[in-house]
Amino acid sequence: MGPDMRAPGGEAAEVLGPADIGRALVRIAHEILERNRGADGLVVLGIPTRGLPLANRLAANLAAVEPGVEAEQITGSLDVTMYRDDLAHHPTRTIGATHVPPDGIDGKVVVLVDDVLYSGRTIRAALDALNDLGRPRAVQLAVLVDRGHRELPIRADFVGKNLPTASTERVRVLLAETDGRDGVLIEGPTGAGR
Amino acid sequence: MRHLLSAKDLSHDEAVLVLDTAAQMAATQAREIKKLPTLRGRTVVNLFFEDSTRTRISFETAAKRLSADVLNFSAKGSSVSKGESLKDTAQTLQAMGADAVVVRHQSSGAPHRLAHAGWIDCPVINAGDGTHQHPTQSLLDAFTIRRHLAGGAGDLAGLHVTIVGDVLHSRVARSNVELLTTLGARVTLVAPPTLLPVGVESWPATTSYHLDDAVADRPDAVMMLRVQRERMSSAGGGFFPSGLEYSRLYGLDQRRLDALPDHTIVMHPGPMNRGLEISAAAADSPRSVVVEQVANGVAVRMAVLYLLLAGAQATAPADDETRVLA
Numbered sequence: 001m002g003p004d005m006r007a008p009g010g011e012a013a014e015v016l017g018p019a020d021i022g023r024a025l026v027r028i029a030h031e032i033l034e035r036n037r038g039a040d041g042l043v044v045l046g047i048p049t050r051g052l053p054l055a056n057r058l059a060a061n062l063a064a065v066e067p068g069v070e071a072e073q074i075t076g077s078l079d080v081t082m083y084r085d086d087l088a089h090h091p092t093r094t095i096g097a098t099h100v101p102p103d104g105i106d107g108k109v110v111v112l113v114d115d116v117l118y119s120g121r122t123i124r125a126a127l128d129a130l131n132d133l134g135r136p137r138a139v140q141l142a143v144l145v146d147r148g149h150r151e152l153p154i155r156a157d158f159v160g161k162n163l164p165t166a167s168t169e170r171v172r173v174l175l176a177e178t179d180g181r182d183g184v185l186i187e188g189p190t191g192a193g194r
Numbered sequence: 195m196r197h198l199l200s201a202k203d204l205s206h207d208e209a210v211l212v213l214d215t216a217a218q219m220a221a222t223q224a225r226e227i228k229k230l231p232t233l234r235g236r237t238v239v240n241l242f243f244e245d246s247t248r249t250r251i252s253f254e255t256a257a258k259r260l261s262a263d264v265l266n267f268s269a270k271g272s273s274v275s276k277g278e279s280l281k282d283t284a285q286t287l288q289a290m291g292a293d294a295v296v297v298r299h300q301s302s303g304a305p306h307r308l309a310h311a312g313w314i315d316c317p318v319i320n321a322g323d324g325t326h327q328h329p330t331q332s333l334l335d336a337f338t339i340r341r342h343l344a345g346g347a348g349d350l351a352g353l354h355v356t357i358v359g360d361v362l363h364s365r366v367a368r369s370n371v372e373l374l375t376t377l378g379a380r381v382t383l384v385a386p387p388t389l390l391p392v393g394v395e396s397w398p399a400t401t402s403y404h405l406d407d408a409v410a411d412r413p414d415a416v417m418m419l420r421v422q423r424e425r426m427s428s429a430g431g432g433f434f435p436s437g438l439e440y441s442r443l444y445g446l447d448q449r450r451l452d453a454l455p456d457h458t459i460v461m462h463p464g465p466m467n468r469g470l471e472i473s474a475a476a477a478d479s480p481r482s483v484v485v486e487q488v489a490n491g492v493a494v495r496m497a498v499l500y501l502l503l504a505g506a507q508a509t510a511p512a513d514d515e516t517r518v519l520a
Contacts, residue, residue, distance in 0.1 A: 079218070082232040082260075082500075092505030094211070095218040132227045 016184035024160035029061035039066045045078040048096035050115040053177035083125035110136040115173040117143040120154035197318045201329040201369040220493035233262035236293040243269040243299045256495035284313040302326035317502040332369035334494040351378030358384040359419030417461040446476040
């Protein structure tokens with residue numbers, strides 16, 4: 001299913017373009033630095049698939065603003081597949097890679113990065129996965145889109161855009177690294193393929 | 195595919211998926227906390243009708259690292275020694291709520307019977323049946339070869355693997371010939387004529403009676419098979435004149451070890467008969483990956499358990515195509 005496909009009866013509206021996404025990630029980088037008074041002890045972990053390129057971009061933005069920060073030294077990925085609570089309700093998921101920066105996460109401030117915050121269950125799984133890797137001093141959450149409909153008491157610390165949606169709608173995040181271009185789309189309830 | 199009964203059941207892409215999943219599992223086993231919550235609440239039964247140390251412990255470790263409950267069943271000391279049939283044993287396990295059965299049996303085809311007779315409705319994993327198949331062993335061998343010789347990713351295209359020894363009785367050899375060729379490797383079998391099975395010429399492998407020629411052919415990996423004395427009737431069973439002659443002609447000694455290319459790895463599925471098919475020098479040399487094979491076995495079996503057990507169960511076969519491996 002192509003990114004621009006508009007299935008009959010539904011429509012895909014682009015709510016964020018490439019420039020919007022870029023600005024949101026710059027702002028979030030500044031907010032992270034402001035909140036933590038610099039980048040000391042900061043670790044940015046992206047949740048595959050699309051949290052990973054977002055984490056890399058955020059880290060690059062942090063490195064651009066804050067002297068002495070090397071993006072590769074603070075970035076990693078955190079796969080949460082084996083910690084999900086819905087494994088038995090879906091086809092078998094492919095397991096992604098987990099990489100933690102060489103210094104580990106003990107005593108660090110971990111910023112989790114994901115594309116869409118929805119039920120909150122992915123983040124719950126991520127917190128469990130982190131727990132098995134070490135003991136961070138604090139965990140914060142950055143997401144590109146918060147679309148509401150939480151099923152768990154979880155909220156984001158840094159949000160690119162709050163998108164009020166109906167639960168029948170579908171939010172699609174496209175990133176150049178994984179999809180060839182940047183964009184956030186809302187697909188209507190009937191059209192959105194499946 | 196819902197069960198893992200034979201290496202032949204795996205397509206190229208499925209086999210690569212198992213190896214990729216095993217690589218992620220192996221990465222988790224380097225952590226301080228090795229346990230994952232993935233299969234919490236599931237029950238895996240190890241049903242072993244034949245003696246085994248490493249395979250049973252490996253499956254048990256794999257299941258426990260994924261938080262599954264493990265029931266160990268061995269024929270010795272069970273109702274099987276009172277004459278209980280495979281069917282009744284299977285139905286007992288079903289009634290106890292097994293979510294997967296790992297079975298080793300001295301009869302070729304027993305796991306297939308267990309999977310398809312309608313006695314139980316959970317995934318069956320073959321942990322070795324008679325002289326037929328041992329698919330997880332071939333997966334861990336492929337994983338080990340891939341890690342050392344193919345950069346730890348993709349398939350084994352272009353690699354040359356030589357399997358030496360008791361091919362006749364070896365389910366490891368059968369599984370490896372199928373899996374390694376599925377993954378694009380070239381396989382050569384080396385054995386005395388008496389230890390090659392009838393019909394070996396139809397296998398996707400070349401055969402040779404001379405180990406020195408095979409060594410000169412510069413293989414990338416040499417896999418020594420155990421001489422399975424327990425499957426040979428009398429001493430040696432008439433398959434070869436003496437252990438000494440076997441080890442002179444088909445044993446991996448220091449001279450042959452030195453003649454191998456520098457990058458070649460030495461493998462053995464264990465347990466080793468030191469001094470018979472493999473010399474101590476070869477078994478303990480830096481190019482021997484025998485101990486690593488055991489460690490990789492846990493990761494590969496975790497991957498197989500994950501892929502067969504974690505997803506939605508095949509109660510609705512309609513959307514089977516959307517499942518990754520099941």
